Amino acid sequence: MNKEKIVLFEKKQECCGCTACAAVCPAQAVTMQPDEEGFLYPVINEEKCLHCRACIGVCPFKD
């Protein structure tokens, strides 16, 4: 499996905070955390991440 670090979004404009990535993660490696503006964004715990890319596949901003 590709062990490349998963990037859910490069710019904040590319994440609506819908939680699908956090819900789909089989390792519970994705948690929603507030940024300095108070919006929730997914943060990947690299130690738990299986690099399965399920989070990328479920993102509604990646079509």
Add this chain to the structure above:
Amino acid sequence: MIYGVYAAIHNDRNIVSASQSGGAFTALSDVILDMGGVVYGCVLDRTFRAVHMRADNKAQRDLMRGSKYVQSDLGSTFSQIKADLAAGRTVLFSGTPCQTAGLKKFIGDKGERLYCADIICHGVPSPAVWKSYLKWQQSRKRRRITDAVFRNKEGHGWHSHFERISFEDGTEVSSNVYANVFYGHHPLRPSCFSCPFKSLERQGDITIADCWGIDKIAPELDDNTGISLMLVNSQNGQELLDKAGDNMVLQPIDIENVMQPCLKEPFPEPEDRDVFWQEYRTKSFGYIARKYGRYGADRTPKMLVKRAVGKIRRIIR
């Protein structure tokens, strides 16, 4: 594809009063609850934070009525819905188009019993700004807040946009400071300015919203108590509406007559969005309220003179 467009008013006037528009969400969710299903929607919790909750009865569902002008915290809603569907329950989810899109992608082909009602979304403001606003109202009043309503239709009519904050001593504040800050678009989430869902290609089986523009085409329906707009976007949506339709007056309308900016394209990002956030972080909320919320705009020297002249005129008349 759009199956149908309707102006909708619930037959029960009490439900219309308790709803933001014409009671469409109540009519749809009643169908789901009556068949033993569960409903997910946004409520304000005890600390006035917008969160998604699960309802399996009407009392819990009733808390989901009324628009919230702040992004909700979905928590583990998506996983709960997956579990409900796996247990054979019928589910109605209501939320923003992007939340609905994420949910549908997450549930995938296991969603035969999942119904989605998305709203026509203007954009979601930061929960932090909403919290700061409430803190500011509380500190001005020096009383604990006991209730908060984003759009007080009761006091000002459906067409207006004033928030109502209630305090422990029974007093209330009617204000449009938060509404003004919201309509400036500075506190909206960055993704709202490139939202791919602001179109007639809807995410929900049914889209619910305020039926703005109805006063131009069917003024007889508009007594300023509230009318829902319903877009039926799928066969599932049509089936749901067929069952809910008995409880509403449904008037088919032409989408062209009720088009809203948020069905066309996202708003541009304000050029001074960074300035807003810089000021939000470094200055008091009173400053934000004055600059972006037009707080005190009726207390400028010019307005005070105008008011005084008006008063004197009335006295000497």
